[in-house]
Amino acid sequence: MDATNAQTAVNSIDALDIESAFAAHYGRVARTIALVIGNRGRAEELAVDVFLKCAQSGAASGPNPEGWLYRTAANLAIDELRRQTRRARFDRLFQWMRAPATPEEIHSANQERDQVRVVLAMMQRRQAELLVLRTQGFSYEELASTLSLNRASIGTLLKRAEQTFRKEYIAKYGPQ
Numbered sequence: 001m002d003a004t005n006a007q008t009a010v011n012s013i014d015a016l017d018i019e020s021a022f023a024a025h026y027g028r029v030a031r032t033i034a035l036v037i038g039n040r041g042r043a044e045e046l047a048v049d050v051f052l053k054c055a056q057s058g059a060a061s062g063p064n065p066e067g068w069l070y071r072t073a074a075n076l077a078i079d080e081l082r083r084q085t086r087r088a089r090f091d092r093l094f095q096w097m098r099a100p101a102t103p104e105e106i107h108s109a110n111q112e113r114d115q116v117r118v119v120l121a122m123m124q125r126r127q128a129e130l131l132v133l134r135t136q137g138f139s140y141e142e143l144a145s146t147l148s149l150n151r152a153s154i155g156t157l158l159k160r161a162e163q164t165f166r167k168e169y170i171a172k173y174g175p176q
Helices: 003-037 040-057 065-093 103-122 125-135 140-147 151-173
Strands: none
Touching: 003 040, 003 065, 040 065, 103 125, 103 151, 125 140, 125 151, 140 151
16 A cells, blocks of 8 residues: 555544544533533534634544543633623623614514513413523523423424414414
């Protein structure tokens, strides 16, 4: 086997290792990051970055690839928290540049909040609880354990709750 073929074989082994590591650990890496930063979508983006770094550094074929993945995930999550903190600080500094909310905007937001509360009160308790907890960032696992439900049924129950909310809202307040 010449040097080019040997390098190709090593690259394909590394590609298989990173693919298997991705398949095995992506969900948990993303959840780990999401617990720290509180944003599931951004956590999934950062989880992909973890695996890209893994592929670039060759850590998938290293001595402890799982440890490397979770350590890198934690570091990226902490870096993201720092970015968010800096951004919040700058937002507060430049807040005076934004126009304050008008009385009409404040009234409209309060009215919409009250309408949502009325509709939630009309719904079945479990459906309302699911919607409220999900909007607070609870994962499917957290919803299942908090409400003593089967993890596999959370998606279906959430979908039904959203449909019920939409139907009740439209029936009470019309399409908006």
